[in-house]
Amino acid sequence: MKRNTLVITAVLFILAAFAWAGWANWEYRQQAAERVLAGAAQAQLVPDAAGGAAQFLSPLKGQPAPGFTLEDLSGNKVSLAGYKGKAVLLNFWATWCGPCKIETPWLIELRNQYAAQGFEILGISVDDIDRDDPAKLSGEKQEIARFVQQMHMPYPVLIDGDSLSKPYGGLDALPASFFVDRNGTVVASQLGLTSKAEIEANIRKALGVAK
Amino acid sequence: MRSPSPQVNSPAMRIAAALALALAGLLAQAQNLTPRSISRPPAVTYLYPEQVTVPAGKPATIALHFRIAPGLHINSHTPKAEELISTTLSISNGSGVRLDGAVYPPGIDFTLPIDPGTKLSVYTGDFIIQASIVAVPGEHLIEARLRYQACDNNACMPPRTISAPIDVIGK
Numbered sequence: 001m002k003r004n005t006l007v008i009t010a011v012l013f014i015l016a017a018f019a020w021a022g023w024a025n026w027e028y029r030q031q032a033a034e035r036v037l038a039g040a041a042q043a044q045l046v047p048d049a050a051g052g053a054a055q056f057l058s059p060l061k062g063q064p065a066p067g068f069t070l071e072d073l074s075g076n077k078v079s080l081a082g083y084k085g086k087a088v089l090l091n092f093w094a095t096w097c098g099p100c101k102i103e104t105p106w107l108i109e110l111r112n113q114y115a116a117q118g119f120e121i122l123g124i125s126v127d128d129i130d131r132d133d134p135a136k137l138s139g140e141k142q143e144i145a146r147f148v149q150q151m152h153m154p155y156p157v158l159i160d161g162d163s164l165s166k167p168y169g170g171l172d173a174l175p176a177s178f179f180v181d182r183n184g185t186v187v188a189s190q191l192g193l194t195s196k197a198e199i200e201a202n203i204r205k206a207l208g209v210a211k
Numbered sequence: 212m213r214s215p216s217p218q219v220n221s222p223a224m225r226i227a228a229a230l231a232l233a234l235a236g237l238l239a240q241a242q243n244l245t246p247r248s249i250s251r252p253p254a255v256t257y258l259y260p261e262q263v264t265v266p267a268g269k270p271a272t273i274a275l276h277f278r279i280a281p282g283l284h285i286n287s288h289t290p291k292a293e294e295l296i297s298t299t300l301s302i303s304n305g306s307g308v309r310l311d312g313a314v315y316p317p318g319i320d321f322t323l324p325i326d327p328g329t330k331l332s333v334y335t336g337d338f339i340i341q342a343s344i345v346a347v348p349g350e351h352l353i354e355a356r357l358r359y360q361a362c363d364n365n366a367c368m369p370p371r372t373i374s375a376p377i378d379v380i381g382k
Contacts, residue, residue, distance in 0.1 A: 023286040094369070098295075098329070098331065098366040099323070099362070099366055147294065172368060192363075192365035192366030193325065
């Protein structure tokens with residue numbers, strides 16, 4: 001009798017432990033999911049309440065801009081570190097991105113306006129490129145070059161921007177811009193088409209110019 | 212030689228031991244769990260059909276229904292600019308079902324509010340692709356693939372390919 005009581009108690013304990021393990025498992029998954037979502041600086045393609053562009057709060061703001069070295073269309077290596085001391089706008093774009101096409105003339109005007117103060121734009125194409133197939137790669141580069149020519153982009157254009165997707169928070173939507181100050185710190189970011197005035201305000205912030 | 216203890220031999224204790232082992236395994240697994248993969252829902256989802264029956268060896272037309280998330284648009288099959296990525300349906304070779312052709316709906320003329328001068332040809336909401344397929348006899352679970360590129364009024368998402376799983380029965 002006593003032994004049976006002990007066995008039943010043990011079984012009940014084990015069943016309770018099963019229930020606890022199941023709950024702990026669920027809780028762990030929930031917390032992990034929340035951590036992943038919180039860490040993802042990804043685009044929300046939802047206009048704000050006022051009907052304007054989507055708000056984009058990048059976790060990179062206030063952090064050093066992740067360093068990189070990419071090739072330009074001529075095959076030259078270009079590093080972010082090479083622009084130390086300058087304010088830099090990293091503008092991620094693609095040939096298939098209509099809103100990118102709309103903002104490019106604004107970027108050109110602003111680049112020309114602020115270049116003398118130590119401002120530069122790095123246009124970073126996230127168009128797919130196929131490094132394993134030289135013929136295909138050449139065609140893809142030509143397509144990007146054609147776009148650059150059509151838009152009269154006077155600033156360096158780099159390719160393979162997709163490789164920066166992780167350090168720059170996903171790049172789930174374009175255009176995406178990061179404004180880097182003279183010390184290499186990200187001071188502002190924008191996702192999607194905003195306005196020339198907003199871009200200019202962020203350039204001035206990166207330059208450390210008073211309003 | 213030592214005889215086994217009577218407690219372990221009893222059926223109740225065997226059950227308890229089995230449960231304890233199972234629990235130990237479960238707890239060990241709980242420590243190594245990886246979070247569920249989290250991805251944003253695609254801009255386009257496949258609606259139906261899930262299963263079709265077609266005459267084997269002959270072209271048959273099936274209507275594939277898709278839905279675009281509210282507030283988004285995708286380029287039509289015939290976008291107005293060369294650099295834009297068209298919506299395209301494909302079926303992998305060797306699946307027992309061949310895509311003979313596809314009739315896409317005409318695109319809707321669309322302009323971005325900030326750029327009224329540029330007309331786009333897009334799909335919004337629900338759309339249907341009439342796919343002409345040829346199936347060999349038998350049952351084939353195929354995954355038709357739809358490649359598209361979606362935007363809203365302010366931003367564009369990278370091109371994406373979704374699967375449309377269809378059970379095709381060739382009779």
